[in-house]
Amino acid sequence: xxxxxxxxxxxxxxxxxxxxxxxxxxxxxxxxxxxxxxxxxxxxxxxxxxxxxxxxxxxxxxxxxxxxxxxxxxxxxxxxxxxxxxxxxxxxxxxxxxxxxxxxxxxxxxxxxx
Amino acid sequence: xxxxxxxxxxxxxxxxxxxxxxxxxxxxxxxxxxxxxxxxxxxxxxxxxxxxxxxxxxxxxxxxxxxxxxxxxxxxxxxxxxxxxxxxxxxxxxxxxxxxxxxxxxxxxxxx
Numbered sequence: 001x002x003x004x005x006x007x008x009x010x011x012x013x014x015x016x017x018x019x020x021x022x023x024x025x026x027x028x029x030x031x032x033x034x035x036x037x038x039x040x041x042x043x044x045x046x047x048x049x050x051x052x053x054x055x056x057x058x059x060x061x062x063x064x065x066x067x068x069x070x071x072x073x074x075x076x077x078x079x080x081x082x083x084x085x086x087x088x089x090x091x092x093x094x095x096x097x098x099x100x101x102x103x104x105x106x107x108x109x110x111x112x113x114x
Numbered sequence: 115x116x117x118x119x120x121x122x123x124x125x126x127x128x129x130x131x132x133x134x135x136x137x138x139x140x141x142x143x144x145x146x147x148x149x150x151x152x153x154x155x156x157x158x159x160x161x162x163x164x165x166x167x168x169x170x171x172x173x174x175x176x177x178x179x180x181x182x183x184x185x186x187x188x189x190x191x192x193x194x195x196x197x198x199x200x201x202x203x204x205x206x207x208x209x210x211x212x213x214x215x216x217x218x219x220x221x222x223x224x225x226x
Contacts, residue, residue, distance in 0.1 A: 032213045043204065043217040044157065087155055093213050101147060101170050102215060104157040 002027040004092050006105025013080050013112055021108045023090035024072040030092040033066060033073045034102065038087045047088075048075070080112045117141050120205045120218035127195055128226055135190045135221045137205030144210050145169075146188035148180060151202040151220070163188050164210065195225045 003026040013019050025033075034049035050057045050064045050073065057064050061080075066073040077084055087109050091102040120137040127133055139146065147170075148160040162170035166182045177193045188205060205218040 034213065034215075036215075038155075043219050044215075045217070046214055049214070089157060095213070100213075101159040101162050101172075102213065103159070107155045107157070109155075 002030055002092050002094070002103040004090060004103050004105040006090050006108060008108060009106065010109045011111070013110070015080060015082060015112055015114050017080055019075075019077045019080050019084070019110055019112075021075045021088055021090070021110070022072060023074070023092075023105050024070075025092040026071070027092070027094065028071065029094045031095060032093045033064070034091050034093075035062075035064060035075050036089045036091065036104075038089065038107075040086070044089060077110075080110075082112050082114055085110055085112045118205055118207055118216050118218040120203075120221055122221060123219065124222050124224075126224045126226065129195055129197060131195050132191070132193045133195060133223070134192070135203055135205075135223075137188050137190070137218055139186055139205075139207040139216070139218075141207055141216060142209070143207040143216070144185050145208050146182065146185070147206040147208075147215070148188065148190050149204045149206060149217075151204060153201070157204070161188075161190075192223075195223075197225050199223060200225045 005024045031052035036044040037047045038044040061078045063076045087107045090105040093102050094100045118139045145164045147162045160174045161180045163182045179191045182188045202220045206215045
């Protein structure tokens with residue numbers, strides 16, 4: 001099955017700096033790569049996703065890049081704010097058929113200090 | 115009008131007991147899941163149901179038995195609870211053709 005590795009496990013940045021979280025996946029059939037944010041005590045929520053036919057996607061301060069050849073994808077957060085502090089999960093999936101589920105990385109705990 | 119709701123939010127019980135967690139979604143989705151989040155925050159798929167049929171069972175002990183009476187509900191029954199079952203259990207749903215997961219608020223299970 002799919003194996004998703006995520007680094008780093010913890011990340012501390014100053015407010016205003018950028019944060020980068022990296023993931024690798026093992027199954028070349030994976031074609032959907034979402035990122036979820038989980039605030040303390042809350043449910044995970046989708047913040048951005050990318051499909052294998054796209055190399056980069058941006059939404060305001062958040063961007064995701066995908067390198068299919070190397071089987072890795074990254075989350076970039078610019079101009080970080082204290083409210084960005086949370087655990088971020090990457091995931092990979094082979095598709096939207098019901099036979100496939102999202103396989104998550106182990107999470108990155110991001111702390112943004114004022 | 116919470117999209118994916120699960121109950122109870124907290125569950126504290128003794129080892130050896132049997133307990134159930136209920137999940138309901140009002141999004142009209144046809145696929146529902148149970149994920150387990152351990153103390154290290156690792157989110158692991160347990161089960162997936164599509165239109166009441168079991169699709170994914172990720173080597174979960176048979177003490178865990180999911181039941182889907184209809185496509186809007188997926189309950190989780192756990193027999194003979196063990197200390198290692200302590201975790202947060204998240205229900206989620208999606209629509210076939212769209213991988214986006216909508217999570218419930220989680221059930222924190224503590225086995226003493």
